[in-house]
Every structure is written in C-alpha cells, then in structure tokens.
Amino acid sequence: MxxxxxxxxxxxxxxxxxxxxxxxxxxxxxxxxxxxxxxxxxxxxxxxxxMTPPPKISPPSPYTVVKGALDIGGPVLKGTFRDEEISISVMRMVDIVPGGSEDDYDEDSVNQLFVHVDIYKPNLQESLHFLCGLYPDALGIHSVSLRPKSESSESLDVPTKYNGPVFEDVDAKVRDALHGYILERGISEELFPFLQAWLYVKDHRNLMRWFKTVGSFVNATQQETLEA
Missing domain, CATH: 1.20.5 (Single alpha-helices involved in coiled-coils or other helix-helix interfaces)
Structure with missing residues (x-):
C-alpha cells in the first residue's frame, strides 16, 4: 500500500x-x-x-502660439484681424493619408502640410473654415465652409455640415478673391517655417513620451513576472 x-x-x-x-x-x-x-x-x-532641435522660430505677425498646444490637440496659433479672431491648426499630409510606407516619406511629402484656419466674427454662431495645403513656397485652398463654433475648436475633426464645393470647380474670380481674403489675414507660405519646426518639436516630444510610457509598461510586466 x-x-x-x-x-x-x-x-x-x-x-x-x-x-x-x-x-x-x-x-x-x-x-x-x-x-x-x-x-x-x-x-x-x-x-x-x-537629436539637434531646429532653430527657435517665432510665428509671423499677428499670430502667437496657443498655450499648451504641444501637449493637446487643436489650434496651434491664434491671432486677430480687426474684430475677428483666427485660429490655425496643422498636420503633415503623411500623418493623415493612410497606406503610406517609409519609402513614401521623402522630403517632398514631409514638406506638405494641411492647415485648418477658422475665422470667427463677434455674435456669429459659425466660423469660416479654410482647409489649405501649405508648402515652403506656396499655399493653396482645398475647401471653404461654414462650421459651428463647437466644431471649430476640434478643427481636425470631420465637419458635420456641408464642406463646400470642390474648390477647383469654383469660378476663378471667386477663388482669387478668397485667396486674397486669407492673405490679408496673414495666411500664407510665411507660416511654413514655424509650423514645420513646431511639428518637429511636437513629434520629438511625443516620441520621447512613447519610449517612456512603453518602457514603464514593459518594466512593470517584467517585475510581475519575476515576482510570480
């Protein structure tokens, strides 16, 4: 037994x-x-x-940097023109066009920015929104639309209202007039050096934060494994 x-x-x-x-x-x-x-x-x-950061650049007049813009989404620059308030948000084209590989991220693609411009007038519930392509030597309008102010604060979201006609289909005189309209408010290729440098700093900060947070998570997992 x-x-x-x-x-x-x-x-x-x-x-x-x-x-x-x-x-x-x-x-x-x-x-x-x-x-x-x-x-x-x-x-x-x-x-x-x-990595060496780009030289410190100030935005062109009349714009100033929105406080905390590096750590939150939304507008990067704000400014005024007469009685209007203007906000500017920016993204790289390579960050919003899906399906691209690293080979697609050449100098030309990195030098293509999408700029969202919202112009507010007192006592109006909507802003005039311009979606523009910004390059080192040019700025082109993609669309013009009216948006509720509640949407304008989230300027990179898809608007819920009609986004306007295809800009190239608009009469040439109207297109020229709208280009003159935003140029008068300081929306031009002169914004490119600052916005590109700002995106570099933001990307660098996000990457450093990513290394830290992923490392902290993996390190916590390793400690749990050793204690098991």
Whole structure:
C-alpha cells in the first residue's frame, strides 16, 4: 500500500515537475524578451534625446502660439484681424493619408502640410473654415465652409455640415478673391517655417513620451513576472 501510495505520489510530483518546466522556460523567455525590449527602448531614447532641435522660430505677425498646444490637440496659433479672431491648426499630409510606407516619406511629402484656419466674427454662431495645403513656397485652398463654433475648436475633426464645393470647380474670380481674403489675414507660405519646426518639436516630444510610457509598461510586466 505504501509502495503504491509513494508510486502515485512520485508520479504526481513527476507530472507536476513536467508541468512547471515549460512555465519556468516561458517565464525565463518572457524576462529575456522584456529585457531586450527595455534595452532597445533605452538605446533609442538616448539616441533621439541627442537629436539637434531646429532653430527657435517665432510665428509671423499677428499670430502667437496657443498655450499648451504641444501637449493637446487643436489650434496651434491664434491671432486677430480687426474684430475677428483666427485660429490655425496643422498636420503633415503623411500623418493623415493612410497606406503610406517609409519609402513614401521623402522630403517632398514631409514638406506638405494641411492647415485648418477658422475665422470667427463677434455674435456669429459659425466660423469660416479654410482647409489649405501649405508648402515652403506656396499655399493653396482645398475647401471653404461654414462650421459651428463647437466644431471649430476640434478643427481636425470631420465637419458635420456641408464642406463646400470642390474648390477647383469654383469660378476663378471667386477663388482669387478668397485667396486674397486669407492673405490679408496673414495666411500664407510665411507660416511654413514655424509650423514645420513646431511639428518637429511636437513629434520629438511625443516620441520621447512613447519610449517612456512603453518602457514603464514593459518594466512593470517584467517585475510581475519575476515576482510570480
């Protein structure tokens, strides 16, 4: 009976040992993978932290930087023209056109910006919204529409109202007049150097934050694995 009991116990221990070996191997592999990830993140973090930022550039008059714009979405610049208030938001074209590969991100594509301009007038519930393509040497209007002010604060969202006709289909005289309208308010290619530098700083800050947050998550996972 004892022999049978010991035999059964030995078999149970042996089965338990076989069950724990893969677990230990899995835990060891997990710790190794986590260590590789953490080391890689740290190396890239240090590499990115040494990158030379672009020269500090001030936005052209009459615009000033919106406080906290680097850490939140929405307008980057604000300004006034007579009794109007103007806000400007920006994105790179490569950040909003899906399906692109790294090979597509050449200098020309990086130098293409989308600018959202909202012009507000006192006592009006809507803003005049311009979606423009901005380049180092030119600015072109893609569309013109009226938007409720509640939507204008989220200037990169898709408007819920009619977005206006295809701008190229509008009469040439109207197109020229609208170009003159925004040019009078300081919306031109002169904004490009500042907005491109601002996007670089924002991307750099987001990348550094990403390295930190992913590293913190993986490190917490590794600590849990070691304590298990």
């Amino acid at each position: 004892w022999r049978k009991a010991l035999s059964c116990a030995g078999g149970a221990l042996q089965r338990q040992a076989w069950r724990t070996i893969p677990y230990r191997c899995s835990s060891t592999a997990s710790v190794t993978v986590n260590s590789i990830i953490l080391r890689s993140l740290k190396d890239h973090y240090l590499e990115v932290s040494k």
